Amino acid sequence: MSARLPSWAWVTGLTTGAIAVVAVLAVQADQGTKPTASATRPSASATADAKPPAKPTEPPAVPAGSGTGRRIVYSLGDQRVWLVDASDTPRRTFKVWPGTVTPDPGTYTIGTRTEATTGSDGVEVEHIMYFAVKSGVSVAFSNAVDGSSPPPAASGTKTGGIRVGKADGKALWTFGTAGTTVRVVE
Structure with missing residues (x-):
């Protein structure tokens, strides 16, 4: 009859064998090449190509003389809109593309709001918010559907x-409910 080894003997033998394999691999790895720190500086071209991290730019300030309180400010000269909350803090600002008819500087209110339609230029638009009429042409904010x-x-x-x-059209639509003040400045 053959003698059977107890399970602790098997576990001990396997563990000892695994430790021996790891030790052999560690010695082989220690004899391989090792990375070294370079004592030389990067070349001038390498440092010339490196750019400092871009500083976050401050958004343009709300134009002086644009009123107070919750309002939409539209600057004709900057082609920019600001959404300003009741505490006079600008919540969002963005560039716009004006039409050929621009409203005169002054104070207006959002009147009719239309979810979507085709613009006079044939482009499908959404989030249309009318606030002025000049020379028989309605002036409104909108964004192209595409x-x-x-x-x-x-x-x-x-x-x-x-x-x-x-994205700005969606934010403007949410902010500019009917009756919201629109202040147009030079």
Whole structure:
């Protein structure tokens, strides 16, 4: 009859064998090449190509003389809109693409709001918020459904749409409920 080894003997033998294999691999690894620190500086071209991290730019300040309280400020010269809360803190600002008809500087309110339609330039638009009329042309904020910027208006075409980016259009739609003040400044 053959003698049977107890299970502790098997475990001990396997553990000893595993330790021996790890020790052999460690010795082999220790004899291999090792990384070393370079005592030389990077070349001038390497440092010339490196750019410092970009500083976050401060958004442009809300124009002086644009009123107080909760409002939408539209700067004709900067082609920019600010959404300003009741504490006079700007919550968002973004560039816009004005139409060929621009409102006169002054104070207006959001009147009619239309979820979606086709603009006078043939582009599908959404989040349309009308706030002024000039020379018989309605002036409104909107964004293209496909997120594109508007093409230049054809010669002689009167357009009052002030286009904004898609995400900005959604934010403007949420902020600019009917009756919200719109302050247009130079």
